[in-house]
Amino acid sequence: MRTVRTLASLLLGGAALLALPGTAHAETPSPSASAEAAPTEAGTSFRTATVVRPGQRATANASTGDYLYWQFPADAGDRATVRATVTLPEKAAPRSGAHTWQLDVYDGLRRHQACRYGSTTKSLAADARSVELTCALRTVRALAEPWANDPLPGVYHVRLTVVGAPAADLGQPVDAALEITTADAGAASAVDGSLSTPLVPSTGRAVEPDGGWSSGWWSPRWLWTAAGAALAALAGIWGYSLTRGRGRVLS
Amino acid sequence: MITRKRLAAAVCGLLVTLTGGLTPAPAVADAEPAPAKEPPKVELVLDVSGSMRAKDIDGQSRMSAAKQAFNEVLDAVPDEVRLGIRTLGADYPGKDRETGCKDTRQLYPVGRLDRTEAKTAVATLAPTGWTPIGPALLGAAKDLEGGNATRRIVLITDGEDTCAPLDPCEVAREIAAKGIGLTIDTLGLVPNAKMRAQLMCIAEATGGTYTSIRHKDELSDRVGQLVDRAADPVATPAPAQGADSCANAPQLKTGLYSDRETFGQHRWYKVDLLPGQELRASVSVAADRPVNRDYGVMLRASTVHGREMVRGEAAGDGRTDVISTGLRYPKPDTDDSDSDSGDGDGKPAAETVCLRVSNSFSAPAGVKTAPGLPVELTIDVVDGPDEAADTAFFGLGRGWWFLAALILVGFAAGVLWGWLSRWRVTVWRTN
Numbered sequence: 014m015r016t017v018r019t020l021a022s023l024l025l026g027g028a029a030l031l032a033l034p035g036t037a038h039a040e041t042p043s044p045s046a047s048a049e050a051a052p053t054e055a056g057t058s059f060r061t062a063t064v065v066r067p068g069q070r071a072t073a074n075a076s077t078g079d080y081l082y083w084q085f086p087a088d089a090g091d092r093a094t095v096r097a098t099v100t101l102p103e104k105a106a107p108r109s110g111a112h113t114w115q116l117d118v119y120d121g122l123r124r125h126q127a128c129r130y131g132s133t134t135k136s137l138a139a140d141a142r143s144v145e146l147t148c149a150l151r152t153v154r155a156l157a158e159p160w161a162n163d164p165l166p167g168v169y170h171v172r173l174t175v176v177g178a179p180a181a182d183l184g185q186p187v188d189a190a191l192e193i194t195t196a197d198a199g200a201a202s203a204v205d206g207s208l209s210t211p212l213v214p215s216t217g218r219a220v221e222p223d224g225g226w227s228s229g230w231w232s233p234r235w236l237w238t239a240a241g242a243a244l245a246a247l248a249g250i251w252g253y254s255l256t257r258g259r260g261r262v263l264s
Numbered sequence: 265m266i267t268r269k270r271l272a273a274a275v276c277g278l279l280v281t282l283t284g285g286l287t288p289a290p291a292v293a294d295a296e297p298a299p300a301k302e303p304p305k306v307e308l309v310l311d312v313s314g315s316m317r318a319k320d321i322d323g324q325s326r327m328s329a330a331k332q333a334f335n336e337v338l339d340a341v342p343d344e345v346r347l348g349i350r351t352l353g354a355d356y357p358g359k360d361r362e363t364g365c366k367d368t369r370q371l372y373p374v375g376r377l378d379r380t381e382a383k384t385a386v387a388t389l390a391p392t393g394w395t396p397i398g399p400a401l402l403g404a405a406k407d408l409e410g411g412n413a414t415r416r417i418v419l420i421t422d423g424e425d426t427c428a429p430l431d432p433c434e435v436a437r438e439i440a441a442k443g444i445g446l447t448i449d450t451l452g453l454v455p456n457a458k459m460r461a462q463l464m465c466i467a468e469a470t471g472g473t474y475t476s477i478r479h480k481d482e483l484s485d486r487v488g489q490l491v492d493r494a495a496d497p498v499a500t501p502a503p504a505q506g507a508d509s510c511a512n513a514p515q516l517k518t519g520l521y522s523d524r525e526t527f528g529q530h531r532w533y534k535v536d537l538l539p540g541q542e543l544r545a546s547v548s549v550a551a552d553r554p555v556n557r558d559y560g561v562m563l564r565a566s567t568v569h570g571r572e573m574v575r576g577e578a579a580g581d582g583r584t585d586v587i588s589t590g591l592r593y594p595k596p597d598t599d600d601s602d603s604d605s606g607d608g609d610g611k612p613a614a615e616t617v618c619l620r621v622s623n624s625f626s627a628p629a630g631v632k633t634a635p636g637l638p639v640e641l642t643i644d645v646v647d648g649p650d651e652a653a654d655t656a657f658f659g660l661g662r663g664w665w666f667l668a669a670l671i672l673v674g675f676a677a678g679v680l681w682g683w684l685s686r687w688r689v690t691v692w693r694t695n
Contacts, residue, residue, distance in 0.1 A: 054489070054492070054493070056496075057471070057473065057493070058471065058585070058586070059548060059586070059588065059640075060498050060499060060520075060640075061493075061496060061498050074485065074489065075473075076473060076474065076475040076476070076486075078464075078473075078474060079473050080585045104479070106478060115582075119588065120590075121590075122544060122546045122589075122590025122591065122592065123546040123547075123548060123588035123589060123590045123642075124546075124576060124578070124588075124589055124590050125578055125589075155657075156649055156650075156651075156652055159574045159591070159592045159593055159594060160574055174583070174585075175583070176582045176583045176584075177582070177583065180457070180460065180461070181457065181460075183460065183464065183474065184452065184455065184460065184464075184474045184475050184476030185476055186475075186482060200657075200662050201662065201663075203656070203657035203662075204652065204655060204656065205652035205653060205654045205655060205656060205657055205659065206649060206650050206651050206652030206653075207649060207650045208542075208649045208650075209542065209646055209647035209648060209649055209650070210646050210647070212544065212592075214520075214544075214546070214642050214644055215518055215644050216499040216519060216520040216642060216644075217499070217642075218498075229650070232657040232658075232660070233662070234656065234657045234661065234662045235660060237660070237661060237662040237663070237666065237667070238660045238662075238666075240667065241666055241667045241670035241671075242670065244667060244670060244671045244674065245671055245673060245674025245675075245677075246674060247674070248671045248672070248674035248675035248678060249675060249677050249678030249681070250678060251675065251678060252674070252675040252676065252677070252678025252679035252680075252682065253678040253679065253681050253682040254678075254682075255678075255679065255682065256683055256686060257682050257685075263679060263682070263683075
């Protein structure tokens with residue numbers, strides 16, 4: 014009896030620690046990721062997109078009008094936020110008007126992705142130096158129907174470009190920075206099924222999260238269910254004991 | 265059957281998680297193109313026309329700024345890059361337009377770089393003649409011909425082409441239409457409006473970039489950056505030619521393909537898919553010329569009979585380089601019992617999936633529609649997904665309501681069991 018109780022309390026403790034959605038392990042810049050040198054160049058197309066790891070701050074020097082591409086891995090249960098900063102260098106020639114910058118995120122199938130919140134298009138006044146664009150992506154699901162546009166595990170492409178600028182300002186130097194943070198959405202978003210391989214094109218660059226793609230076998234739901242079963246067993250024993258023995262309550 | 269499989273899988277999964285998470289490695293990049301990639305080729309095309317004498321880059325003449333930048337870049341060229349240098353307007357100082365417009369020559373051949381030799385060659389240059397950008401680009405494209413290397417031309421100039429009617433932008437478009445994957449990046453020294461438009465047109469036509477240069481260090485930084493970019497290994501698409509119907513469409517396998525599609529055209533391709541496999545296709549249509557404000561692209565997967573199975577579509581507006589979309593089509597696994605479509609020996613027949621790429625780009629008046637817009641198609645055939653049998657993860661539960669329900673049911677079962685056994689004991693005693 015004692016052992017059963019200890020086991021149950023252990024299970025419960027484990028469940029409480031691990032199973033609470035999202036709170037235990039949010040914001041994932043792991044030490045190994047930040048130890049790697051952050052990229053200082055951006056790609057110019059989907060194919061040449063530079064790989065950025067969540068937690069890194071990627072930078073790039075470019076010309077106004079360039080299309081800057083990055084890519085990052087997002088696994089099932091991830092909630093990624095993309096943050097891009099555009100800074101015009103101090104010594105740049107004076108601008109002749111406002112510039113409009115835009116951030117677009119595409120999934121591994123190059124489908125445009127919606128943002129839960131964050132402004133992806135912003136105007137930079139002629140006298141301003143920098144502008145920040147953000148996009149908080151939807152939770153990545155392990156599987157969705159082929160007809161759905163839900164985010165799936167795989168690579169995500171980020172495109173940053175100026176969409177509106179006076180012609181005279183195109184070609185001028187600009188500095189861009191990109192940061193990606195991911196938070197775990199927790200067990201609540203664990204869905205059934207999984208892709209055989211994440212959406213990473215075989216002809217593209219090899220992209221993998223730190224520690225590899227999840228196998229699709231783990232979810233804190235195992236703990237919840239196990240804890241529930243243990244509690245049910247205990248409750249069963251308790252209920253039984255109430256009807257039996259000397260000090261029985263339920264007759 | 266399926267339930268039993270699922271159960272077995274769940275048990276396996278439990279074992280895996282309990283034994284410390286033996287994560288199976290994802291099968292990626294198993295279809296790497298076989299032929300060895302040649303080292304990337306880059307040609308720097310430098311304008312040595314008379315106007316390069318102007319002293320307006322940090323107090324220096326444009327020519328000396330360019331020479332300094334070249335020295336720095338030549339020092340920093342990655343070893344694997346095969347670099348060449350071509351000049352335009354370096355030799356003919358006269359007034360004859362026809363001769364002046366042929367004045368372009370290869371200063372240093374594309375090949376393994378001898379830094380001293382290349383620097384000596386650059387040092388001899390003096391601002392001289394005309395600005396024949398078009399012929400220089402044609403010459404550079406010829407210098408880079410052959411092999412499967414990534415090719416890049418970096419054009420540095422300080423004036424627009426003076427050799428009409430050969431429009432350098434048209435030349436760039438022709439080079440791009442050859443489908444050899446050549447990118448032209450342009451740099452304008454102290455640009456004016458007309459020259460900027462011309463250089464941007466050249467860059468846009470080949471998927472390159474345009475930069476305006478006002479300071480010396482900007483020039484060396486940018487040229488260095490572009491040369492490094494050429495050294496960046498990347499997959500080159502294989503040319504494919506889509507047909508106007510599925511019946512004549514080319515058969516594609518896993519890989520990266522390039523094609524051209526004019527405004528409003530439909531291009532068909534087909535892919536064979538076995539039961540239990542998944543087709544992943546994405547398409548990008550590039551706007552390599554001025555296009556009207558609103559545009560879109562659609563990728564449609566249908567059966568050979570024209571029944572649509574799934575589609576990907578995207579629409580956009582404003583300035584863009586590409587518009588892209590994609591789709592997934594998992595073909596359900598057939599049960600062994602009803603393999604009616606097999607070809608006798610029990611092997612399931614592959615289904616032909618027709619893919620149609622269409623775009624809704626439109627061109628403003630005066631923009632040429634031929635050759636078509638560049639299309640990039642990525643095809644992946646992978647194993648099908650592990651389909652969901654339930655919304656939740658393996659049908660497992662979660663949350664306080666779930667726990668409370670289990671506890672309640674457990675308690676009720678315990679009490680019931682207790683009563684039942686007491687009743688049985690009473691019955692046995694009375695008998």
